Amino acid sequence: MSTEVGNVAREDTQRRTAARSPDGPAKVTITEIAREAGVSVPTVSRVVNGRSDVAPATRARVEELLRLHGYRRRSPSPGDRAALLDLVFNDLDSPWAVEIIRGVEEVAHEAGVGTVVSAIHDRAGAARQWMTNLRSRASDGVILVTSVLEPGLHDELRRLGVPLVVVDSAGSPASEEPTVGATNWAGGMAATEHLLGLGHRRIGFVQGPSRLLCSRARLDGYRAALDVAGVAVDDSLIVPGDFYHASGFTGCNRLLDLDRPPTAVFAASDQMALGAIEALRRRGLRVPEDMSVVGFDDLPEVRWSAPPLTTVRQPLSDMGKLAARMLLDLARAVEPASPRVELATELVVRASTAAPRAS
Incomplete structure (x- = not known):
């Protein structure tokens, strides 16, 4: 910010400060400071709390506004809480x-x-x-x-x-x-490594919504485990899902219809894993004798499924x-x-x- 522009901004701030509080210093909030500085409230909070993760130019602009407004950090009291x-x-x-x-x-x-x-x-x-x-x-x-x-x-x-x-x-x-x-990537990798350790090499994956970072991370963990084990990723074994039962049911059926079906299925959510188990049951296939199934979440219900579900617990x-x-x-x-x-x-x-x- 040039000296001329900075002076104009300073004078404008001083005028507005005086207008807000003719009898003394204005009681300004960090929201007002953020608005005037053109930054977010958390950024102003970082400056107030002495955090280092703020760009120098941004810090200087915010600190100048804090000084101009006479802002003082308020110490929280026991009754100071959100409602x-x-x-x-x-x-x-x-x-x-x-x-x-x-x-x-x-x-x-x-x-x-x-x-x-x-x-x-x-x-x-x-x-x-x-x-x-x-x-x-x-x-x-x-x-x-x-x-x-x-x-x-x-x-x-x-x-x-x-x-x-x-x-x-x-x-x-x-x-x-x-x-x-x-740690979705690590969870996806752990589930796939478990199946690889049991001897499975054709492992189907029913993925979650691709718009979600957690879904993509679980898929990446699955791919990484196969790569580390020297097992080529077969894209025909990766089918779409949306985290709900029906997509697990549909996805498992799609895998079963392949010329070479997988011997195990890793579903990116417990609900899809339960849907996959139902698809297997309707085809007269047993879990885990005919196909192993792994889920992700560890919802309370899956310990009571038939059979109890191997899964990745996220807290x-x-x-x-x-x-x-x-x-x-x-x-x-x-x-x-x-x-x-x-x-x-x-x-x-x-x-x-x-x-x-x-x-």
Whole structure:
């Protein structure tokens, strides 16, 4: 910023500051500072909290505005808390959504904070209607789970000073948004390595929605495990899915119709794995005697499936808890220790996997 432009900006800020508070220094918020600096609220918070991950020019601009406004960081008091959090899903038809809600609710309850759960369903206008409702209830923060908001809605959240935390990013996460996820690549690799270790070489994969980073990471883990084992990736063994039962059923049938069907199936969600087991049952095939099946999630129901499902556990409830804690911090202008967090996955071996049947 040139000296002339900087002086004009400084004089304009001083005029507006005086106009807002004729009797003394204005009580400015970091939202106002962010608006004047042309940056996000989290960026201003990073500067206020002395974080190093801010570009020098941006830091200088924000610090100058902080000085001009006489901003002083307010020490949080015991009663200083957010009052309402928004938890937004693309839909609520999956048991894993319940697990995330459980984690968020536990933290919110302990903090005395209310939770509003919404589903936007990728319907035209649904996200905008949600934004209208959010404005009316003055939410203190949003947790967005495997969903996509239009860029304009992201901008609107910033203008309103509403912090955002993303769980399982859909598409590339914006650089300013804290995210919570699981080690999906490592989980995909562990599941595939387990089947390879049992002796399987033709392993089918039913993938999740390609728009989701977690889906792509699980597929990449599957490919990586095959590559390390020296097994060529056969693209005919990779079939589309959407994380729900029906696509697992359809995908498994597609694999079974191949001239050389796989001896094992890795489904990128537990629900698809259960759909695959049903497809096998209807064809008179047994799990794991005729085909091994692995899922991903470790939903509570899969330990009671027939047979109990081998799967990759992702800590869904813990992901919800962590997202809620990060959001409560952001609502108090306290930056999370790390803007990108991945919780560890774990392979859980049960009775749905075994060595391939001798041919």
